Amino acid sequence: MAAPSDGSFVGGLEGGFLLQSNGAVTGGAVYSIALPPSQTGATATVCNSGSASVTGTIDGQNVTLTATAGAQTFSLTGTLSSDQSTMTGTYKSTDGQGCGTAQGGLRWRAVAVPSVTGVVQGSFHSTGSGAVTILKDQDFSVTGSLVQGTNIGASAATVTGTLTFQAYPCMSTASVNGQISGNSLILQIITPDGLNAGQIGTQPGKSVPSEVMVSSSSSGGVVLQGANGYGVSTKSCKAANTPGDVGNICLALGSSTACTQPITLTPATLSFPAQLLGLAPTIQTFSLTNTDPSGTTLNGLQLAFRVVPTGDTSNPSDFNLLPSFSEVDNCSPSPGSAFSLTPQQSCTISISFSPQQSCPWMPLASLGGAAPSQCPPFLPAAQKAILTVSSSTSADSDEAFAAPISGTGLSALEPSTPEIDFGAEAVSETSPAQVVTFTNQSFSPVLVLPPVDAAPCGNPGQTVLLPRPLTPGAMPGLQVVTSISPTGSSVSYVCDIDPVSKVPNFKITADACSGTLLAPQQSCVVVLVFAPQPGTGLASGLDYFLELNTLQCTSSTTSNCEIDSGRFPVELKTNVPSPLRMSPGAGLEFGTQLVGSLSDPLQITLYNDPADLNSATINFTGNILQGDYLETDDCGFSLNPGGSCVLNITFKPKVKGFDQGSLTITYNGGQTQIINLRGTGQ
Numbered sequence: 001m002a003a004p005s006d007g008s009f010v011g012g013l014e015g016g017f018l019l020q021s022n023g024a025v026t027g028g029a030v031y032s033i034a035l036p037p038s039q040t041g042a043t044a045t046v047c048n049s050g051s052a053s054v055t056g057t058i059d060g061q062n063v064t065l066t067a068t069a070g071a072q073t074f075s076l077t078g079t080l081s082s083d084q085s086t087m088t089g090t091y092k093s094t095d096g097q098g099c100g101t102a103q104g105g106l107r108w109r110a111v112a113v114p115s116v117t118g119v120v121q122g123s124f125h126s127t128g129s130g131a132v133t134i135l136k137d138q139d140f141s142v143t144g145s146l147v148q149g150t151n152i153g154a155s156a157a158t159v160t161g162t163l164t165f166q167a168y169p170c171m172s173t174a175s176v177n178g179q180i181s182g183n184s185l186i187l188q189i190i191t192p193d194g195l196n197a198g199q200i201g202t203q204p205g206k207s208v209p210s211e212v213m214v215s216s217s218s219s220g221g222v223v224l225q226g227a228n229g230y231g232v233s234t235k236s237c238k239a240a241n242t243p244g245d246v247g248n249i250c251l252a253l254g255s256s257t258a259c260t261q262p263i264t265l266t267p268a269t270l271s272f273p274a275q276l277l278g279l280a281p282t283i284q285t286f287s288l289t290n291t292d293p294s295g296t297t298l299n300g301l302q303l304a305f306r307v308v309p310t311g312d313t314s315n316p317s318d319f320n321l322l323p324s325f326s327e328v329d330n331c332s333p334s335p336g337s338a339f340s341l342t343p344q345q346s347c348t349i350s351i352s353f354s355p356q357q358s359c360p361w362m363p364l365a366s367l368g369g370a371a372p373s374q375c376p377p378f379l380p381a382a383q384k385a386i387l388t389v390s391s392s393t394s395a396d397s398d399e400a401f402a403a404p405i406s407g408t409g410l411s412a413l414e415p416s417t418p419e420i421d422f423g424a425e426a427v428s429e430t431s432p433a434q435v436v437t438f439t440n441q442s443f444s445p446v447l448v449l450p451p452v453d454a455a456p457c458g459n460p461g462q463t464v465l466l467p468r469p470l471t472p473g474a475m476p477g478l479q480v481v482t483s484i485s486p487t488g489s490s491v492s493y494v495c496d497i498d499p500v501s502k503v504p505n506f507k508i509t510a511d512a513c514s515g516t517l518l519a520p521q522q523s524c525v526v527v528l529v530f531a532p533q534p535g536t537g538l539a540s541g542l543d544y545f546l547e548l549n550t551l552q553c554t555s556s557t558t559s560n561c562e563i564d565s566g567r568f569p570v571e572l573k574t575n576v577p578s579p580l581r582m583s584p585g586a587g588l589e590f591g592t593q594l595v596g597s598l599s600d601p602l603q604i605t606l607y608n609d610p611a612d613l614n615s616a617t618i619n620f621t622g623n624i625l626q627g628d629y630l631e632t633d634d635c636g637f638s639l640n641p642g643g644s645c646v647l648n649i650t651f652k653p654k655v656k657g658f659d660q661g662s663l664t665i666t667y668n669g670g671q672t673q674i675i676n677l678r679g680t681g682q
Helices: 130-135
Strands: 010-021 024-035 045-059 062-069 072-080 086-093 103-111 118-126 139-148 157-165 173-181 184-190 196-200 212-216 222-226 247-253 263-266 270-276 282-290 298-308 325-329 339-341 346-353 382-390 400-410 413-415 419-422 434-440 463-465 478-487 490-495 506-511 523-530 543-548 567-574 580-583 587-593 602-608 618-626 629-633 644-651 657-667 671-681
Touching: 010 045, 010 062, 010 173, 024 062, 045 072, 118 157, 118 222, 139 173, 139 247, 157 184, 173 196, 263 382, 263 400, 270 282, 270 346, 282 339, 298 325, 325 382, 339 346, 346 382, 413 567, 419 434, 419 587, 419 671, 478 506, 478 567, 523 567, 580 671, 587 602, 587 644, 618 629, 629 657, 644 657, 644 671
Parallel strands: 270 400, 419 567, 587 671
Antiparallel strands: 010 024, 024 045, 045 062, 062 072, 072 086, 086 103, 118 139, 118 247, 139 157, 157 173, 173 184, 184 196, 184 212, 212 222, 222 247, 263 282, 282 346, 298 339, 298 382, 325 346, 382 400, 413 434, 434 523, 463 490, 478 490, 478 543, 506 523, 543 567, 580 602, 602 644, 618 657, 629 644, 657 671
């Protein structure tokens, strides 16, 4: 409906449904009447909106309609096109009693919209948001079906259906539920567990609904497009205080090409298998193809290659500033220049991966373990890059298409566990010993640096910079540190030194690694105990790291060395203070187990230490078991000072890969002790 020339109001009837029977017309329409803004740049103020009843007649090609919209009445006259798809004419309105004035002779037009029913196919083009910027510009295929409710002459009709997202990490399937009025469609997205995951047409974090427009496609059928994006709030793509993912969705009914993107990258992502540092690069390729459904040549295509998250195209890693990833292609005449592809023409993009760093603790941290917030120097264990193709056209408003690339580097020396969990101990007591083994996985010998007379730790609590490169005499081969943080091209740390006793809380009681030249596949053993010191706060437990220093490879040191020397591969954790002791510790390693099969039991002995200053009868209130683990015990309901009992825990993985769990022991009014459980499904 055209706005009045005097600007007294904007809006009017916005769409609905009509029923015709023997020339009589009944139905309903959504309406919204707003007062124009008082000044330039301001927004109109809605003063009346809702559903209007519609009555009238159609006599041949002549149309007469009357709509009652709150305080106003709209009278429409016009004609119906010969194919009955369009009505046009003029309208007049009554006074709106403060919400618009009486008008006459204004133009109106209505277009018939096909029913939103049938099989849909299209794509979701993520624009990334909050914690999921890594998804930015990636395009995911979407299929499904929609069903529009029966036209009963109401102002709106229901629309329901299901959608399947291919390879989208935030969501695989969803149901949709909403309504359509005219060509405006609002659809809520419901996950299989019944949660509202967002709304097609509304960005995450926005409270005002926005509409998906239904329009005809030049290739037949109709297209549904959310101009303001599509918000998702699923667990895998939403962190605290972030709105979730957002992007552009295009769904086509009755057309196999209306939402087809102009270019295709095959595969959609590259993942390099884990490989040792320092080896010759491995190569994988993308094929870029012009799949534009219009069959035209694509001009002005461009490639961009960057690492994540730094955006530095040189991809510095570890401390040698050499690239882990590199890219070459036969698409463009020179790097970064524009190029063209004729219909169905393809070109090849080759990605090389030669990892320059590793972070052995990160697989555990990615599943909830407490590890350093950043991995030296600033990249996670799975190093990542993004290939982006810029196109001059798109099935939506985003003309960039991204493909993620990832690869993991393996150090020469790998620990037998990423974490050693000690239970609680009192000051002056010492825990049972625990063992970590380092194995040389490479094809060359590696020298673990020998001990030094005085470790460069400074005073208790003093921050020390890890020197680069690492050479004999500069650092001990092994030491425990309390914290780690990136510092420029190196790492700073604080040694484990108690300010009162001047001795560490974690003691290396046996060390067969320091000063050893480990041959390929040779192992060495380190034994540690936890002996809490009087000047160290234990209230929340300790979370320290075992630093491993090997001879560092440089341009002049090329043998018996390691590229990413100077790492923190083993996390050392303790439980909060308690008279409840654990032997051998507060963690169990189950190794590899076939999916669906039950492991042999591993045991932990609980002991109520009568020498603890807080010793008292321990009254158990229940165990909380998480993960694919089973537990039995002979502990009963209580444990007197000096008493002990045994926990038997088994592992039965449901999935392949690293499978973490925990057993939380609750007692005496809410106190807890945690046993960390680790295994790998195969």
